Amino acid sequence: MANPAPSRSGNTPDLSGAFRSRIARPPSKWQRGSDIAFRWVAHAFGAGVVLLLLAVVIEVMRHASSAIGAYGLSFLTGSVWDANRSTFGVLPHIVGTLYTSLIALVIGGFLGITVALVLSQGFLHRRWELVMKNVIELLAAIPSVVYGLWGIFVMIPVLRAQVASLSKQFGNFPLFSTSLNGPGILPAGAVLAIMILPTVTAISREAMAAVPPRLAAAAYGLGATRWEVIFKVTLPTAAGGIFGALVLGLGRAFGETMALAMLVGNSNSFGWSLFSPGNTLAALLANHFPEAGAIEVSALMYAAAVLLSITLVLNVIGSLIMQRATSGLRGLK
Amino acid sequence: MITDSEPHASKPVLSLSYSVTNFRTLMDRALTMFAILLSLAALFPLFSVLYMLIVRGGALISPSLFSELTPGAGMEGGGIGNALLGTLVVVAIASLLSLPLGLLSAIYLAEYGTESKAAVVVRFAGKVLTGMPSILAGVFAYAAVVVTLGSFSALAGGVAMAVLMVPTVMLTAEQALLAVPSKMKMAALGMGATRTQMVLRVVVPTALPGILTGVMLALARAMGETAPLLFTALFSDYWFEGNVRAPVASLAVLIYNFSGSPFPHLVKLAWAASLVLVSLVLVLNVIAQVVIKRPTEQ
Numbered sequence: 001m002a003n004p005a006p007s008r009s010g011n012t013p014d015l016s017g018a019f020r021s022r023i024a025r026p027p028s029k030w031q032r033g034s035d036i037a038f039r040w041v042a043h044a045f046g047a048g049v050v051l052l053l054l055a056v057v058i059e060v061m062r063h064a065s066s067a068i069g070a071y072g073l074s075f076l077t078g079s080v081w082d083a084n085r086s087t088f089g090v091l092p093h094i095v096g097t098l099y100t101s102l103i104a105l106v107i108g109g110f111l112g113i114t115v116a117l118v119l120s121q122g123f124l125h126r127r128w129e130l131v132m133k134n135v136i137e138l139l140a141a142i143p144s145v146v147y148g149l150w151g152i153f154v155m156i157p158v159l160r161a162q163v164a165s166l167s168k169q170f171g172n173f174p175l176f177s178t179s180l181n182g183p184g185i186l187p188a189g190a191v192l193a194i195m196i197l198p199t200v201t202a203i204s205r206e207a208m209a210a211v212p213p214r215l216a217a218a219a220y221g222l223g224a225t226r227w228e229v230i231f232k233v234t235l236p237t238a239a240g241g242i243f244g245a246l247v248l249g250l251g252r253a254f255g256e257t258m259a260l261a262m263l264v265g266n267s268n269s270f271g272w273s274l275f276s277p278g279n280t281l282a283a284l285l286a287n288h289f290p291e292a293g294a295i296e297v298s299a300l301m302y303a304a305a306v307l308l309s310i311t312l313v314l315n316v317i318g319s320l321i322m323q324r325a326t327s328g329l330r331g332l333k
Numbered sequence: 334m335i336t337d338s339e340p341h342a343s344k345p346v347l348s349l350s351y352s353v354t355n356f357r358t359l360m361d362r363a364l365t366m367f368a369i370l371l372s373l374a375a376l377f378p379l380f381s382v383l384y385m386l387i388v389r390g391g392a393l394i395s396p397s398l399f400s401e402l403t404p405g406a407g408m409e410g411g412g413i414g415n416a417l418l419g420t421l422v423v424v425a426i427a428s429l430l431s432l433p434l435g436l437l438s439a440i441y442l443a444e445y446g447t448e449s450k451a452a453v454v455v456r457f458a459g460k461v462l463t464g465m466p467s468i469l470a471g472v473f474a475y476a477a478v479v480v481t482l483g484s485f486s487a488l489a490g491g492v493a494m495a496v497l498m499v500p501t502v503m504l505t506a507e508q509a510l511l512a513v514p515s516k517m518k519m520a521a522l523g524m525g526a527t528r529t530q531m532v533l534r535v536v537v538p539t540a541l542p543g544i545l546t547g548v549m550l551a552l553a554r555a556m557g558e559t560a561p562l563l564f565t566a567l568f569s570d571y572w573f574e575g576n577v578r579a580p581v582a583s584l585a586v587l588i589y590n591f592s593g594s595p596f597p598h599l600v601k602l603a604w605a606a607s608l609v610l611v612s613l614v615l616v617l618n619v620i621a622q623v624v625i626k627r628p629t630e631q
Binding site: 031032038041045046050052053055056111112115117135136140141143168197227248254256261285286289292300308315316319 | 437
């Protein structure tokens with residue numbers, strides 16, 4: 001790579017020595033060419049990520065199109081899934097998804113926000129805060145299928161022993177109208193709660209940590225106790241972020257598949273009892289796809305499209321809430 | 334002791350002195366106890382899972398577990414060797430597909446796109462992909478690969494997993510690249526380096542620990558995923574023999590298939606496979622933590 005020695009007028013100092021050394025010299029033609037090429041490659045791969053998302057959406061929609069054409073909106077309101085009669089409806093699965101996710105959100109949200117408070121409001125020594133934060137993150141590292149296995153052999157037997165008397169005594173109350181004979185809505189929701197706990201904890205902890213300390217300090221200065229500060233200052237100020245955490249947790253719960261496929265019971269009907277078996281959209285896909293024929297595959301693709309739309313909308317709403325919540329605090333700092 | 338109901342106060346005045354029997358103090362204490370007890374309760378499932386894994390899964394750990402094929406229904410013995418190898422094969426395919434895309438798009442975001450509208454769209458697509466349920470990656474791979482090639486295959490499993498790895502790799506790598514001090518970049522450009530030279534010789538090496546952390550976390554997440562493999566890689570009772578167009582076994586699908594088995598021995602193998610899988614995932618997480626520590630110490 002030859003560097004053309006620059007011809008210079010007499011006044012400027014002779015820099016040719018500097019240009020001859022390896023570190024400081026103008027780029028050669030090859031270097032300039034490769035620079036442009038690399039820039040184009042990077043741009044192309046950036047576009048590739050967008051194309052990947054589009055490909056996912058288009059592929060699912062393309063394969064679902066025949067089912068969408070054949071069943072239309074009655075697919076969403078039908079409650080029978082029978083491949084032999086080519087009748088497909090996902091109403092029980094949509095309701096089941098909402099039901100298990102709501103149970104998970106109530107339990108996991110309450111626990112998650114409490115843990116986030118303990119981790120962010122100075123209850124523990126810094127070192128223990130860090131230990132506990134890492135342990136909670138471990139919960140997220142355990143694969144869904146392992147939670148399913150644990151649910152089958154630990155959660156369900158424990159719950160069965162606990163709730164047997166509930167269904168006996170309060171059998172006419174719709175939530176307890178059947179007995180828990182194995183997989184069901186409640187064990188699925190409970191395990192799901194454990195799985196969304198790390199998400200809710202991490203995001204709401206961030207929201208609480210973003211509350212300007214001088215707001216809390218002002219309340220302390222007025223004589224408030226710690227929990228008065230939490231209820232009257234921290235939680236209201238961080239409410240936007242906490243709400244976003246719950247929405248994102250709900251998004252996670254909707255898409256969670258394996259633990260539910262193993263614990264929810266895969267019954268294609270729906271009952272209000274917490275102890276009856278049910279089904280969810282994701283579990284339907286997991287259980288029916290491997291052995292589905294062509295017509296059922298198309299119906300499953302339609303179900304996948306429904307799941308995709310629901311989670312997309314939820315995630316976008318959750319991200320928007322998070323953005324607004326964090327930008328709203330900016331002026332306070 | 335001064336309390337809230339001092340007689341000389343015409344209306345209730347908040348006391349400045351601390352009293353243990355004050356209602357507000359008691360309430361504060363009670364809530365603190367309650368919150369800490371709830372937090373400990375939240376940790377209980379984790380310890381229960383780990384305990385069960387070690388007790389039930391640990392019982393079967395032996396060299397033959399890793400060297401033998403999965404047994405058929407009702408048979409004793411056997412191992413999970415083919416599933417372990419299969420998991421590694423699928424994850425390797427997924428890495429080959431996802432790492433170049435994830436890393437180069439991160440370079441685009443951090444160095445070329447930055448705040449442009451196109452970059453905002455790319456970043457948004459990444460975030461949407463992160464939030465997408467993992468089973469939809471499986472549905473996509475089924476539609477794009479299984480239907481096209483006409484059979485379940487290791488390749489389809491790899492494609493499904495790659496879809497899940499790309500956004501994690503991209504978003505963490507972007508953060509790592511952005512953390513490189515702009516002084517270093519300016520210095521490189523000032524020395525006459527082209528932008529490409531600056532990126533490849535200064536920015537990427539400096540950001541490498543952060544990038545590797547993202548890769549490790551993406552690998553750990555991919556390894557545990559079951560849903561995208563169920564109807565793409567399927568399962569196989571035989572060793573992987575280099576044919577990526579044939580179905581392949583994996584630890585995750587093994588756990589799912591054997592968990593519902595009426596044969597106690599297969600359930601035991603599911604626990605052993607879970608122990609191996611969780612160990613792999615945790616080791617990757619620990620490596621990620623150790624790697625990320627390095628730059629902060631410098």
